[in-house]
Amino acid sequence: MLSRSNPRTLRTGRPRSAAADEAILEATRASLVDLGWSKLTMSDVAARAGVAKTTLYRRWAGKNELVVDAVAVLFDELEMPDLGSLSADVQAMVLQFAALLERPETRTALMAVVAESTRDEALRTRIRDSIVDRQKRLVLQGRQRAQERGELPVEADEEAASATADLIFDVIAGAVVHRTLVSAEPVDADWARRFTALLLAGLEAAASA
Secondary structure: HHHOHHHHOOHHHHHHHOHHHHHHHHHHHHHHHOOOOOOOHHHHHHHHHHHOOOHHHHHHOHHHHHHHHHHHHHOOOOOOOOOOHHHHHHHHHHHHHHHHOOHHHHHHHHHHHHHHHHOHHHHHHHHHHHHHHHHHHHHHHHHHHHHHHHOOOOOHHHHHHHHHHHHHHHHHHHHHHHHHHOOOOOHHHHHHHHHHHHHHHHHHHHHHH
16 A cells, blocks of 8 residues: 555646647647737637647636746747857847747737736736746856856856846847837848847946946
8 A cells, every 4th residue: 555655646637748738839829820819718729729628727727827838938949059159159049039039929929928918917927937037047058158268257246147147138138029029120140240249348348347
């Protein structure tokens, strides 16, 4: 007989299916593109994904949580390149990020959740936790490599280092999102090069100060 302390006695219900999750998130993005935020429903997503609506509610409490997760997995595709220099890495990251934002499912889903979050504090918090904070890993990876190459100084003050990483993330994300989604201007190799030069000049000036 299994003892009460055995973890196998604590398992209840069916295990989650990665394939079902992927189908649901893909269906959510497709629904957003076709219907927009206001007309998207859990029933529509379930029908597109080929699952019962109860399957969705076992995983997500409602539409807000579902859409944020559908967006978050797209941003998880981003990877910080390692091209041998900070300048090359940043330029490649900017172009990769812009290409992701140009995809209809990313553009529609991101703008929908951001617009809705202006009226929903809980949704804004979920966006920060599931998308923004998770993607700050890219800045940390790039900065560590640059420090190992001697391109950036190591900040001894952890609080200051964290604030610098946040600022770098805000500058890159803000500029690329504005250029791509607000101004609807192309992010090409020349723009990425000029933007990177400006960013690195600012980091150098801040380090000198």
